[in-house]
Amino acid sequence: MRSSVVIKVLNRLWRQLATGFSFLIFGVGGLVLTLIVMPASLLIVDGPRRERLVKYLIHRCFRLFTGMMAKLGVLTVEFHHLERLDRPGQLVIANHPTLIDVVFLISFMPRADCVVKSSLLRNPFTRGPVKAARYIANDDPDAVIKAAGESFARGNSLIVFPEGTRTTPSQKIELQRGAANIAIRTGQNLRPVTIECAPLTLTKNTPWYRVPERRFHMKFQVGDELDISPFLKGKPSVMSRQLTVTIKDYFTRETAHHE
Template identity: 30%
Template sequence: MSLIRRLTGFVRLYLGLVALGAICLTWTPLALLLYPLLPARAGRLLGRWVISRGFRMYLGGLSLMGACRFDLDEVDALRGSGPMILAPNHPCLLDALMIVSRLPDVACVMKAALIRNVFMGAGARMARYIRNEPLIAMIRGAVDSLHAGQHLLLFPEGTRSVRTPVSPFQKSLALIACRARVPVQTLIIETDSGYLRKGWPLFRRPAMPIHFRVRLGRRFPPPDGDIARYTAELEAWFAAELAAPSLVPPAPAGAGPDALADPAIGKPVRSALP
């Protein structure tokens, strides 16, 4: 029975990865064709709707296979709520997919390398997602999207967490909120697995099913101009909120309270890492 469970787990893992790649590659040639033909607004709306539906279908497939269980209902309350920055913590690679799957018109700030990626690049460009560099262009694009009435998805940590409960926050989120004069809606992402965290090998099989939950946190008003203080307050709120999460991944043996496991080498990743 143990062998059967292990084989089933590998099948679920590989089918899930293949399915995500297939969804992205199916949309890529169509996005390449439509991008120069459609007006910017029509292309943006279509591109984001397709991405949202594709991710929702993918997460639904993971649920049907018994690989994951998702509790994302609270995110639905944000539909039609007006321009704001969506600010989640960032434990794993599925975080953006979970949020975008429930909201069909979100401007995402993405790493420039992902926008050049063969799997995601064409779709991201059609959806008018925003490159994270150069910084000035990213801030300008984010403010323009918010002034146009859209949600903006931006991870305050800038990348996946490398310490518990959150990594140091970047000041760009507070600066965008200040310039656009929009609130910051926090979201808390919790999971009971270390799957796809920093240091988790892509093809390492986790225990399944993996539970994910996204819940709404406090909504902060735009900063009054003190960017450093606002960023520190936001980071402190997340740290306090995540101090006793409802879902907790297993901790590595001997790890301190500020460390995450690096499953590739079996050692903790300390908060001093960049």
């Protein structure tokens, strides 16, 4: 009995250390990308080619990072219908339970673009990669829609979290209208991804070192494309509200189904 308790304590301590090590590597990797890789990428004169290279490098780094977390025993992961993300030029929407959702999604998609907080452009660990990859800052809604349309035209897929921030555990899903506005203004259908994390960790207001009793399991379910054509026939402001309700109903239903 005592030995099992000791093993449990040691296992949890290991996962705390492994999680801390993982985030340290993430920070160091971001700094290396900023100080070395991104300046070197400027040698590529062709802007679109440079953007594709930087996006691919970030994709590979995130793939290595998530694989490292799995190898260290921090987490396990499963996914369903991941091949649906292969087609370029998609508007990918997802619920947002954990801190590392976007890391996993970019690790699945070599040409992923995303809407990011403008504060990332002021962070020394993220400024270089964010600028070089031409990720879209969320300052101005009209500028976001314009940049999204241009990104689709360049063959990128765009990741958007309709919630805008991580879900607060035990609270109902509340969405912003950004994803619906982008879909309607650019005419892009929606590709939903439902993300589960059990037991919950790395949630809003939860520090990284508060690890769960066992390693957590991430599950990604890529759904069928949501057709937005019915929402293109009315006033965009009204249709975006209705589409937001449809998105909310989808994720409420899917997350409840998988609980």
